[in-house]
Amino acid sequence: MVAADVYRALMDTPTASACDPFDRHVVAAILSLALAEADAGGSALAGLGMERGALLALVGEMFPEKVGYIAERVREDAVDVDEEERNIRDILAMYASSAGSLERGLVCLIARRARAPHHLWQDLGLRNRGELSELMARHFAPLKRKNSNDMKWKKFLYRMVCGSAGFTLCTAPVCAECDDFHACFGAEDGESRLAIARNGAALGLAAPQVAYAAQVAHAPER
Structure with a gap:
């Protein structure tokens, strides 16, 4: 399953819902990438962190014409959420702009x-x-305001988790004096993983090869 094809199938449908186009783009991108990863070996739900019923409800809100399309491609699987992930969820939920269904879904997905x-x-x-x-x-928005220095988002989320648990993520007195400054604040360049998948399909690569290319294209960042 090619991620770009799933994305196109979702976004090219008539917009029967009142959802904002950017929000539909975000959800379609996440779903497309997770489904492509599952096709390379694994569970789509494991890549999304959502129960199947909650996922289909979100799809029904964002892409009402495509609930069946997604249901056919996502099998029922157990979704395990460990303490670390629950802590990230708690931070996101605490600082969500609203308690709407989209925000609740994004908490799980992010x-x-x-x-x-x-x-x-x-x-x-x-x-x-x-x-x-x-x-x-x-x-x-409240979380975005807290990240006023534009720290890399994964770094920032884990720093928030550690702070809420009473731990110190690093010992540098100020970020500007830290030897790892660029690890937290440096450029986050690179190619979109959907673009990598699309280009891999154009070259005739099988799904596992595309997944591997996406994994090695950029150095890990945490």
């Missing part, structure tokens, strides 16, 4: 995708880091 090894914007299937900034400003 917390699960934050466990993946690339930049968060890449593991959400987004085009660039600017789209992640827009996503956080829309749906997690």
Whole structure:
């Protein structure tokens, strides 16, 4: 299953829902990437961090014409959420802009995708880091304001988790004096993982090869 094909199938349908196009883009990107990963070996729900019923409800809200399309491609699987991921969920929920169904879904999706090894914007299937900034400003505005120095989002989320648990993530007195400054604040360049998948399909690569290319294209960032 090619991620770009799933994305196109979702986004090219008539917009019967009142959802904002950018929000539909974000959800379609996340679903597309998780489904492609599952096709390479694994469970789509494991890549999304949502129970199947909750996922289909979100799809029904965002893409009402495509509930059946997604249901056919997502099997019922147990979704395990460990303490670390629950802590990330708690931080996101605490600082969500509202308690709406989209925000509740994004809490699960972002917390699960934050466990993946690339930049968060890449593991959400987004085009660039600017789209992640827009996503956080829309749906997690208080958290976006707290990240006033524009720290990398995975670094920031885990720092928030450690702070809430009473731990210190690092010992540097101020960020500007830290030898690892660029690890937390450096550029988050790279290619979209959906673009990697699309290009791999154009070259005739099988799904596992595309998944591997996406894994090695960028150095891990946490």
